[in-house]
Amino acid sequence: MARLGVNIDHVATVRQARKTDEPDPVWAAVEAELGGAQCITFHLREDRRHINDRDARLLKETVATKLNMEMAIATEIADIACELAPDQCTMVPERREELTTEGGLDVVRHAKAIAEVVNRLTDRGIVVSAFIEPDNAQIAASKECGFRAVELWTGGYAHAKTPTEGQAVLGKLKASIGAAKSHGLEVHAGHGLTYRNVAPIAAVAGFSEFNIGHSIVSRAMFVGMRSAVAEMARLLKENESNN
Ligand code: PXP
Numbered sequence: 001m002a003r004l005g006v007n008i009d010h011v012a013t014v015r016q017a018r019k020t021d022e023p024d025p026v027w028a029a030v031e032a033e034l035g036g037a038q039c040i041t042f043h044l045r046e047d048r049r050h051i052n053d054r055d056a057r058l059l060k061e062t063v064a065t066k067l068n069m070e071m072a073i074a075t076e077i078a079d080i081a082c083e084l085a086p087d088q089c090t091m092v093p094e095r096r097e098e099l100t101t102e103g104g105l106d107v108v109r110h111a112k113a114i115a116e117v118v119n120r121l122t123d124r125g126i127v128v129s130a131f132i133e134p135d136n137a138q139i140a141a142s143k144e145c146g147f148r149a150v151e152l153w154t155g156g157y158a159h160a161k162t163p164t165e166g167q168a169v170l171g172k173l174k175a176s177i178g179a180a181k182s183h184g185l186e187v188h189a190g191h192g193l194t195y196r197n198v199a200p201i202a203a204v205a206g207f208s209e210f211n212i213g214h215s216i217v218s219r220a221m222f223v224g225m226r227s228a229v230a231e232m233a234r235l236l237k238e239n240e241s242n243n
Helices: 009-018 025-034 053-062 075-084 111-123 136-144 163-182 198-202 214-223 225-239
Strands: 003-007 039-043 067-071 088-091 127-132 149-153 186-190 209-212
Touching: 003 186, 003 214, 003 225, 009 025, 009 039, 009 214, 025 039, 025 053, 025 214, 025 225, 039 053, 039 209, 053 067, 053 075, 067 075, 075 111, 088 111, 111 127, 111 136, 127 136, 127 186, 136 149, 136 163, 149 163, 149 209, 163 186, 163 198, 198 209, 198 225, 209 214, 214 225
Parallel strands: 003 039, 003 209, 039 067, 067 088, 088 127, 127 149, 149 186, 186 209
Antiparallel strands: none
């Protein structure tokens, strides 16, 4: 059974709208775990637009399952990651003007700089994952750079305009799982997954972790974080592949 990782960034987005102390993403993480999350994911962005250093510190102290920190390849953030030592770091591209992470990291292009950060984090005992598009060259470069896992960008699937297009992206994701596994990499998935579109992705064999944020936090506004996470966990379980 694949892990459900809940990204709690947008709880902090609401807090930062008023620059106050509520809602607390650390509290959200506890509620998410009580609802069945097996991993808590957060992104400490360079501009600290949602999660801040205090949140990262407290999440490290309180998360009882697995802590996954999304991060850019920036020295300041890598220093914090080495100090914090979360269970996993997922390297993502980061642009200030974007609303959320758009597409995967270009590991082929930035291989040298990326490998340096991967080595630092790996030496600290952290599992390092690359958030990449389902592309063989990116997968091979991720292996070369020393990543232990890849998180395949599911935005292409989520944003597909027709069922045919969605099926084509699913086919690409399946082929990429095979390629990543042939390199000995663990395979995760994330971005744009919702209660409505997650079933076909959950049914794909080979994913060991799903990182889902916006849809769960949105639903949590109406039913509470614990129930929102439990619903998503149920959907994953009901649709999971038996392979
Ligand atoms: N995985 C990664 C690497 C991400 O950057 C994000 C967005 O922060 C997610 C998963 C979650 O995406 P969403 O909020 O669309 O579920």
